[in-house]
Amino acid sequence: MPLTASKTCPCGSGKRPMDCCNPFILHGGNPQTAEQLMRSRYSAHVLLAVDYLWHTWSPSVRGHSSPEAIREWASSCEWLGLEILACERGGLGDDEGTVTFCAHYRLAGREQQHLEKSLFRREDGVWRYLDHAP
Numbered sequence: 001m002p003l004t005a006s007k008t009c010p011c012g013s014g015k016r017p018m019d020c021c022n023p024f025i026l027h028g029g030n031p032q033t034a035e036q037l038m039r040s041r042y043s044a045h046v047l048l049a050v051d052y053l054w055h056t057w058s059p060s061v062r063g064h065s066s067p068e069a070i071r072e073w074a075s076s077c078e079w080l081g082l083e084i085l086a087c088e089r090g091g092l093g094d095d096e097g098t099v100t101f102c103a104h105y106r107l108a109g110r111e112q113q114h115l116e117k118s119l120f121r122r123e124d125g126v127w128r129y130l131d132h133a134p
């Protein structure tokens with residue numbers, strides 16, 4: 001499906017993609033908050049925007065995976081929706097924050113969910129996904 005065809009953003013914000021995640025994924029904008037980065041990374045899984053996923057992953061942990069592995073994972077799932085359950089810090093004045101989310105997807109015909117509290121850190125002024133929060 002072309003990006004412009006979906007009326008609302010895949011992240012479930014209810015906004016149009018152009019007013020939500022697309023400026024970050026497609027046009028090089030930088031999310032201002034950890035939640036914006038979390039939402040845009042979910043949307044990037046839906047859109048198979050592997051470069052964006054790679055770029056927004058902290059360089060310190062990229063060694064755990066590869067763009068090819070990310071693509072394989074993202075494309076093997078049918079992404080059904082994202083719920084943001086909680087956000088701690090991660091705002092305009094913060095350098096670190098966590099977002100607790102549940103991503104729903106179908107894999108090999110089975111509906112599954114991925115519940116995670118993610119840690120985000122602002123590195124050189126840019127929010128990046130670091131890891132699961134401790």
Ligand SMILES: [Zn+2]
Binds near residue numbers: 009010013017040
């Ligand atoms: Zn969005």
